[in-house]
Amino acid sequence: MEKNDIFNTNLLQLPLKAQVADEGVVQNIAPVAEPTALAMREGLVVDVLAQDGGVLRRLSNVTPKKCEKLASGFLHRGEITLLCGDGGVGKGQFVAQIAKSLTTGESTEFFPQTPEGTGNIVILAGEDPTDTVLCPRMDAAGADLNKVAVIAPDTYYEEMHKMPQLGDPDLMNWIAAGNPLLLVIDPFQAFLPDSVNLNNRQQIRRLLQLLRMQAQQHGFAILLVTHTNKNPGACGRKRLNGSGELWDTARNVLIMGHAKNGNKIYVSHEKSSYDAPADTILFTTETVTVKGVETARAKFDSTSDWKDEDFCREKPDRAAPKYAGVQSGILAMLNAAPDKRMVSKELQRLV
Structure with a gap:
């Protein structure tokens, strides 16, 4: 063992007592008053790292693995993506395009890269009715409806006699039962526990950590849909409604808005922790009829290197x-x- 091992008591400042085996490996660590002095007297470096995946792990013992990207890198398996925009901007139509990509495995104009995986979508739907809005919208986008399941507050209450709240083991069990590749929470605020304030950084952090652990354990991505605030002139991170922990914890952040010139809607990839942010997607909406029901469908227009700030500062062509x-x-x-x-x-x- 090297004397200059960076994982020693001087660096970690841990109150440790060591019993030394014949081969010089420190074992049976327990608290004492002055561990550094003990280590110096014995002429030892106290190594507290487990070699087989304990609490502390050497990076030399970790096998790097790739985080699986979904929807051309807008989502990642086991991670949280934040999608925020004003009410009525078209977030639902964009989510329907994501559902088409992940349930059919087809490349689309929205997501030209063939998905690395396909699977089920579970939607916690706090605003849109399932029969009159969600079903026609997903059908119009071309999603495989056999792979899209919805948990709505009213039907959940009838079955469980309580409202669905994130962190509740019963709700998490229902989500896991859907075997999702993607969990959509729309909107995030509608499913907050009573004990969690959207503006409280610590409470939001604990909840997001729990959600991320569930996502990594079961292998699905999470899309949190939220509204932007009404702050005039704000752009980027400052448009976020609620605690800044949402932005910090999410591995991807998407912001949607209306371009000031023309009728286009933009989806700006503002943050990406794994790759360079993707180009901004521009689309329009069109009204279509599906099985006798009128609904809105996103129609791809183009891509742009503009970000949310560019669109916010754009001057209307009066x-x-x-x-x-x-x-x-x-x-x-x-x-x-x-x-x-x-x-x-x-x-x-x-x-």
């Missing part, structure tokens, strides 16, 4: 309607004129 009106007036005047020509040099100069 001159465009004015110029269009002038152009229309000129064309109408020419059509009314003899031979569709200017009636005088003076008019031509003014135009």
